Amino acid sequence: MDALTISGKLGMPEAAALFEPYWERSVLSCPEAEAFHFLRDDELEACARYGCFPEKRLAPLQELAAEIRGNKAWRLWVWHLYRLLFVEQDYPPVKIAQWPYPTAVFGDRAFLVYVLPFLGCVRLIRERHRAIGVPESVTRDTCPNRHLHSNMARFEEAHSGTLGATTKSMYWFRLHVNGRMFRLGRLEYKAHTFPSAVRVFKNKPTGRVLALLSDGCEYNDEGFMEDPEARRPDRRYRRARFVQSETGVEGVPAHPSGRVLARPVMLPLKAWEPVLLPGDPVLDVHIPPGDGLTLPALRASFEQAMAFFARFFPKCRPQAFSSISWMFNPELESMLPAESRLVQFLRQGYLYPRPAKGTEGAEFIFGTDTVNPATAPRDTRLRQALLRKIEAGGSLRNGGFFLLYDHVEDFGHEPYRTQWAPGDDEDVKTRF
């Protein structure tokens, strides 16, 4: 049976091109019915008990699994999906996001079908972690714990209570299956290198930290960076220079609140040393959905990550945490109240600008790639504030964040903001 035939049987022949890649390999490797771990009742129950799937939704999922187990063609198809998700890892995420729901065959249960091969990752993660000796508590947290709960809750909300899940972010768990991404407390981490937008220097006598834009970075008159296609004719842009000589470096600084400052600075290397440069090893930080984004929980997570990576990946030697996210949009601070957990978090790191398209975070905040203020939900303060921004001609954006290992002990006390006087970031008007 080929991909076209099976897509036709599923009532969606137009999807054949999506399922064609690696089809032959799936045919050759497809196991007997009893070897399908992610279709077994006991495995699904174990996944639910392990926190990866809402237990109250178990019965319909098991019914669907039984129907697929009993049909050779459907088995081959879900085996292929499982392999496209976690084995053939160069199969593009954008194709996974387009997988249609076979409602002609499975009716409303079709919206649950991709959950089955996705849950196959639980066993893969557990096996991988056991092989490298990762503690069981870390494995449990690293499995797609809150992830599927939140995906399904959003799906239900958007589809008038119908059970289901979207496939958009399922590819993300390839990193967990590969033993590269770990959830340690509130946050997820993977070993990575520092992206290239800024070079970070520390003043040796005072400990003050300053980020300078890399040479050639372009920024606008608000002190932000934009993708070339998001540039606007009514804005002015300037290109940063970074020059290093034997005695010093000269460059354009970013304030820790995330905006580029007006005046270039010269830092004599007698007093200033580089502490974080593009390409340096860092722990890349990801923020999973869910409650508990409190400062004590975040600090505990950073401490746990330092100890975990030193133990299991001693060769990677990171000296900082780094992240790029809509959550580090510097404008959030003026949009949300001071007690907002997002605001409290972003104030603890050093923010710096990143090129933005104008749609960053839309999926995480509004559940769609693009935002239409006429129809978008306004039920939270974040949504309301961002919609007001868009209506006033602004846009969404992201931001970069770093926190040096040395400053984790000051996390909760705004280690970078306290090094600046209030108002130091207000030279925006003189930037051009």
Ligand SMILES: CC(C)(COP(=O)(O)OP(=O)(O)OC[C@H]1O[C@@H](n2cnc3c(N)ncnc32)[C@H](O)[C@@H]1OP(=O)(O)O)[C@@H](O)C(=O)NCCC(=O)NCCS
């Ligand atoms: C991380 C997260 C839990 C923070 O939420 P939080 O703890 O409620 O954050 P805050 O206290 O700052 O929330 C302030 C306001 O913004 C709202 N808000 C926060 N995150 C929101 C989101 N993703 N979508 C819609 N509204 C959100 C809150 O509901 C609150 O509004 P309210 O008082 O009217 O209810 C939440 O944003 C989330 O689950 N995000 C999904 C994961 C994600 O985006 N990861 C980053 C990928 S790059």
